[in-house]
Amino acid sequence: MASTNPKTYEPTAPRKVAFLGLGVMGSPMAGHLALAGHHVTVYNRSAPKAEAWKKEFKGHSAATPALAAKDADFVFCCVGNDDDLRSVTLGEEGAFIGMKKGAIFVDHTTASADIARELQVQAQALGLQFVDAPVSGGQAGAQNGMLTVMCGGDKAAFEAARPVAMAFSRAFTLLGAAGAGQLAKMVNQIAIAGLVQGLSEAIAFGQQAGLDMNQVLEVIGKGAAQSWQMDNRGKTMIEGKFEFGFAVDWMRKDLGLVLDEAKRNGARLPVTALVDQFYADVQAAGGRRWDTSSLITRLK
Template identity: 55%
Template sequence: MIHAAFIGLGNMGYPMAGHLANAGHAVTVYNRSPERARQWLDEYPGKQAETPALAALDADMVFVCVGNDDDLRQVTLGDNGAVQSLKAGALLVDHTTASAAMAHALDEACREHDALFMDAPVSGGQQGAKDGALSIMCGGDEAVFERARPLLDHYGKSVVHMGPVGQGQLTKMANQICVAGVIEGVAEAIAFAEKAGLDAEKAMRVIGAGAGSSWQLVNRHQTMLADQYDHGFAVDWMRKDLDICLAEASRLGTPLPLAALVNEFYKEVQAMGGGRWDTSSLLRRLQRRRD
């Protein structure tokens, strides 16, 4: 049994922390909205802390899954942040999709407290978190990865060590670049099929059985055709992720023309009031332009 803290009980963190608790680990949770933490305690065994620092106190491993760099900085390095109370030898694992620069800052801060750090962003969405089937991309020392892996296996189907600190976040950036291009392609294919008079559902099913298949096509085409977007990964979060990708690409001097274009499309979706819609709502943008 590991004494663990889990900070951030959003759509992803809530079930991830639950998997740790169900596996028999002693889990202390913190969430900015205390009601959410109390709801979690109604479903899983564990404790609730009033601050990130209190959650991390005496924990062997501290897991964080929040929204962005600013949120992450607040719960780790801010007043009553988790890093302030890390005991020597404790391990901080960050599941937030954040910048590589933030990963390096946290690594440095943990070292100053004789603690360890690993960036470990995830992919697979809320359903993947519930099913314990996430893809986890890890950046840190090999020994740190091996120490964390048994716990990550509780909610990860693919848990891969990508290299030193920051490499997990860079891998997640590559993942989001892929997702953005693919979902725009699916949206355009559906819009084309509808305009051409095809049975779009049947067309997507046959395409999904061939070389044009993707997770996005298989898992999203039915809700897209039903014009249902109140689920999944929000446009606002994808915009945040693509901004991180584009900033890092600029620093590296490598162009991302498709990612930049899709990011502009998502700005249009936000202007339509779709900031909380699923990322597959790119189809609604195309349909509105067509109409």
């Protein structure tokens, strides 16, 4: 697990946990749980990834979500979308079947608020607890154990999960009832979409004007224009490097959730809808796996 910032773990009693989904986010998150001293069993749809994780972190793997979740105090999950989430929770071999009464399912998937509410109802009917907890911070945040986690659900379940989840978090915050975490993640993605488009236009304008944009960003990054995107993506945007980071395909999935929710709640999102279409242009140009900062390629 690559990390540029060694994590210091808060002391907490070792717990038996499961982690479902070992993608670019889930694998290091599960790794931090193991490094913090918890007893971790993982499940991944592709078994070789689970075997590789087990060898690296000396944990355990299971053939199904239900088997991974058996006897666990907490089951963490980070998969692709609503359908994937239903499969690993409610499927024939889903985690909810294997979980013991009172266990807590913490979902880090960026999904819809509707499925968060649906799964909370299903969990309660089975004597389980559910927290929707999407994350922000990207692959680097997962690797460094410094994710920002936005939670929705029952306060008691949140409070129980927090000390364990801090193994991979810098902040783990309850924002309301079931679904509130997913809605907060949508707010996050709306803000990022506008910021990246603005930064793209600024850099492209400065380059067209003949400015040394590395120098310009160094200067304006000390003022009101500063942002995480500028600090972490400005230089690579100038250099035209996009083969890393949070993929355009993922961002479009997230913005689809945002725009669907806006239709339901009546929010007006003209800039977000426009940037979503700009990302469609990037996809059409072959940039499906490029970082979201590749919006600037449309302006070249």
